[in-house]
Amino acid sequence: MGIHFCSKDKTFHLQAKDTSYVVEIVRDGYLVHNYWGRKIRKYSHSNFLQSLDRGFSGNPYQHKEDRTFSLDTLPQEYPQYGNTDFRKPAYQIQLENGSTVTDLKYRSHIIFKGKAPLEGLPATYVESEDEAETLEITMEDSLIGLKVILSYTVFEQFNVITRSARFVNEGEESLKLLSALSMSVDFRDADFEFLHLHGAHVKERHIERQPLRHGIQLVESTRGASSHQHNPFIALLRKGTTEDTGEIYAFNFVYSGNFLAQAEVDQFSNTRVTMGINPFDFSWKLEAGEVFQTPEVVMVYSAEGLGDMSRTFHELYRTRLVRGSYRDQERPILVNNWEATYFDFNAEKILEIANAGSELGIELFVLDDGWFGKRDNDKSSLGDWFIDRQKLPEGLDNLASKVKDMGMEFGLWFEPEMVSVDSDLYREHPDWCLHVPKRLRSESRNQLILDLSREDVCEEITKQVCDILANVPISYVKWDMNRHMTEIGSAALPADRQRETAHRYMLGLYKVMETITTSFPHILFESCSGGGGRFDPGMLFYMPQVWTSDNTDAISRLKIQYGTSLVYPIVTMGAHVSAVPNHQVHRSTSMEMRGNVAMSGNLGYELDLTKITGEEKEIVKQQVAHYKEIRKLIQFGDFYRLQSPFEGNETAWLFTTKDKSEAIVYYFRVLAEPAAPTTVLKLKGIDVTKQYQVIGTDYVFGGDELSYVGLSIPANIHGDFQSYVWHLKS
Numbered sequence: 010m011g012i013h014f015c016s017k018d019k020t021f022h023l024q025a026k027d028t029s030y031v032v033e034i035v036r037d038g039y040l041v042h043n044y045w046g047r048k049i050r051k052y053s054h055s056n057f058l059q060s061l062d063r064g065f066s067g068n069p070y071q072h073k074e075d076r077t078f079s080l081d082t083l084p085q086e087y088p089q090y091g092n093t094d095f096r097k098p099a100y101q102i103q104l105e106n107g108s109t110v111t112d113l114k115y116r117s118h119i120i121f122k123g124k125a126p127l128e129g130l131p132a133t134y135v136e137s138e139d140e141a142e143t144l145e146i147t148m149e150d151s152l153i154g155l156k157v158i159l160s161y162t163v164f165e166q167f168n169v170i171t172r173s174a175r176f177v178n179e180g181e182e183s184l185k186l187l188s189a190l191s192m193s194v195d196f197r198d199a200d201f202e203f204l205h206l207h208g209a210h211v212k213e214r215h216i217e218r219q220p221l222r223h224g225i226q227l228v229e230s231t232r233g234a235s236s237h238q239h240n241p242f243i244a245l246l247r248k249g250t251t252e253d254t255g256e257i258y259a260f261n262f263v264y265s266g267n268f269l270a271q272a273e274v275d276q277f278s279n280t281r282v283t284m285g286i287n288p289f290d291f292s293w294k295l296e297a298g299e300v301f302q303t304p305e306v307v308m309v310y311s312a313e314g315l316g317d318m319s320r321t322f323h324e325l326y327r328t329r330l331v332r333g334s335y336r337d338q339e340r341p342i343l344v345n346n347w348e349a350t351y352f353d354f355n356a357e358k359i360l361e362i363a364n365a366g367s368e369l370g371i372e373l374f375v376l377d378d379g380w381f382g383k384r385d386n387d388k389s390s391l392g393d394w395f396i397d398r399q400k401l402p403e404g405l406d407n408l409a410s411k412v413k414d415m416g417m418e419f420g421l422w423f424e425p426e427m428v429s430v431d432s433d434l435y436r437e438h439p440d441w442c443l444h445v446p447k448r449l450r451s452e453s454r455n456q457l458i459l460d461l462s463r464e465d466v467c468e469e470i471t472k473q474v475c476d477i478l479a480n481v482p483i484s485y486v487k488w489d490m491n492r493h494m495t496e497i498g499s500a501a502l503p504a505d506r507q508r509e510t511a512h513r514y515m516l517g518l519y520k521v522m523e524t525i526t527t528s529f530p531h532i533l534f535e536s537c538s539g540g541g542g543r544f545d546p547g548m549l550f551y552m553p554q555v556w557t558s559d560n561t562d563a564i565s566r567l568k569i570q571y572g573t574s575l576v577y578p579i580v581t582m583g584a585h586v587s588a589v590p591n592h593q594v595h596r597s598t599s600m601e602m603r604g605n606v607a608m609s610g611n612l613g614y615e616l617d618l619t620k621i622t623g624e625e626k627e628i629v630k631q632q633v634a635h636y637k638e639i640r641k642l643i644q645f646g647d648f649y650r651l652q653s654p655f656e657g658n659e660t661a662w663l664f665t666t667k668d669k670s671e672a673i674v675y676y677f678r679v680l681a682e683p684a685a686p687t688t689v690l691k692l693k694g695i696d697v698t699k700q701y702q703v704i705g706t707d708y709v710f711g712g713d714e715l716s717y718v719g720l721s722i723p724a725n726i727h728g729d730f731q732s733y734v735w736h737l738k739s
């Protein structure tokens with residue numbers, strides 16, 4: 010492991026666990042990408058660049074005598090615009106004279122142990138310097154005094170390279186960043202499939218995969234949030250890549266706002282992948298002496314298919330992205346009142362639900378939306394974070410204490426980034442929301458977005474939330490965010506900085522979250538944005554779990570949770586059992602089916618527990634007791650996908666402990682089919698040399714038999730929406 014610089018051939022060889030990445034300085038300082046893939050011992054230019062005179066690919070001025078040298082044909086590390094490369098650049102800058110051409114050349118580099126934090130931004134981290142090594146390459150455009158520092162970190166224990174870029178204006182004029190992406194890498198072929206996670210509200214992170222074609226293929230967000238619609242994740246897969254075989258290059262953006270993730274296949278069938286803050290409606294004025302830091306991209310290489318890629322992301326994010334005391338703690342089983350009551354509740358009703366929960370062994374009660382201001386529907390009160398005495402006459406403190414007396418923890422919902430037009434806050438500060446002068450303000454769910462690019466607004470919402478957290482015995486916070494940005498502008502920024510608003514908002518939000526989460530380290534924070542609209546690594550840096558989707562239907566959840574598991578650890582996924590018919594899709598499934606899907610994540614309940622039958626209560630009680638036994642395995646074990654809901658009627662997945670002494674297998678079948686083939690499920694991730702007992706039976710099978718021969722799905726599970734579970738111990 011490590012980063013080696015060979016001064017003779019000006020080559021950087023970055024080695025992570027089993028992967029190598031090679032960068033070379035050519036000519037008068039251009040940075041060329043030579044290799045990324047399986048680890049090699051030493052790089053000696055076996056794939057040396059071929060010099061060809063390609064028509065219409067011009068030559069930079071200093072090399073005009075050499076018609077074979079063009080940036081248009083060079084595989085680069087951080088390409089620029091304006092001097093012979095006609096593909097999309099990694100950044101673009103406008104000077105005071107209006108021109109947009111820059112020319113970065115290598116100036117120096119440093120290599121150091123460990124990894125430096127990114128100021129004001131979420132990022133992966135190390136706990137000891139030996140875990141990683143970092144290379145910082147300083148590129149310079151000496152004409153204008155611009156420096157761009159490209160940062161690369163390799164991890165000892167992971168097939169991971171993280172990248173970001175830092176712009177420093179050492180010139181005398183101000184510069185305008187028109188785009189500033191975090192990374193770019195040029196592959197020398199296009200023999201890939203493009204995989205991404207698309208979706209919608211209540212339908213997040215569905216897997217889509219198609220061959221790369223010439224031209225540009227991209228996913229992005231322009232919504233001011235990473236979004237339900239596209240996750241900030243793409244992967245290039247070698248054709249034929251499966252769960253267990255094949256090469257993958259995966260990219261995930263550690264950011265929660267507008268992003269761009271794109272692959273461009275050029276005329277010579279090279280592929281350029283870039284990722285970063287979406288340049289659409291973005292610019293950033295960099296005055297002399299100022300610095301702009303881009304967010305981080307996590308790049309994972311796998312030679313062993315999608316399963317291995319996911320386990321790399323899971324382990325890295327669980328241990329070196331998520332922070333705080335809950336990182337390594339088992340997460341409580343909760344009951345949330347949202348789908349039980351919506352806005353229509355009083356203290357008595359809440360205590361009845363909490364009491365029913367505590368009798369079933371549930372550990373945490375969460376009071377959702379509707380406890381503040383005059384919030385009887387979604388038309389008012391966001392911003393007025395004081396208790397509604399009509400609903401809760403004895404106050405929050407009293408309610409929380411009563412819940413605690415039942416032996417449960419108390420959690421509370423907030424939506425601190427928003428303001429209702431019908432609120433005292435908005436009446437007092439109508440300029441505190443994102444808006445554009447003289448334009449009407451579009452509403453969504455009857456709400457506007459507070460302008461977190463402003464320090465005064467950030468300070469006020471931090472104070473309001475902290476006041477409540479300091480005075481009520483709260484152990485959990487659900488941090489919601491329920492609309493996307495329109496009329497993006499700030500009353501506090503000058504005209505030439507208006508396009509900075511969306512990114513400044515993210516910086517403000519991250520600061521608020523940093524202050525609040527570190528001030529209350531005993532509180533478990535769960536982020537939410539209409540379910541999984543901000544399920545991204547940026548949020549996970551501050552809040553260790555996410556409400557995966559507002560869709561709680563067990564069948565819809567198979568795809569949502571399977572797609573989410575591609576990148577994000579199981580322990581980060583909130584998954585609740587809700588009432589039937591389901592409130593989003595009106596489907597009815599059994600309590601067992603709902604329980605087994607929810608137990609494949611961070612288990613919770615979101616229904617009126619006072620209204621379920623005695624028989625159902627008994628099932629819930631058993632589920633809760635069972636989950637307490639297996640949750641360590643689910644939340645901190647290794648996850649293996651066995652059958653994909655995107656490929657058929659059946660879904661299956663498996664969790665195993667690190668030492669492979671225990672595993673749990675979940676099988677789900679959506680529809681009963683006539684003359685269906687009998688299914689045998691081959692297991693993965695278990696130890697082929699161990700003997701496993703199927704808990705609750707006398708069956709003992711070899712790990713080899715379970716893996717190579719497989720387990721028969723019992724034929725006696727009848728009807729639609731069925732599930733089956735095997736719990737194995739060696």
Ligand code: DGJ
Nearest residue numbers: 347377378537539540559
């Ligand atoms: C959207 C969330 O995703 C729901 O779980 C719930 O908290 C509502 N907001 C409350 O308004």
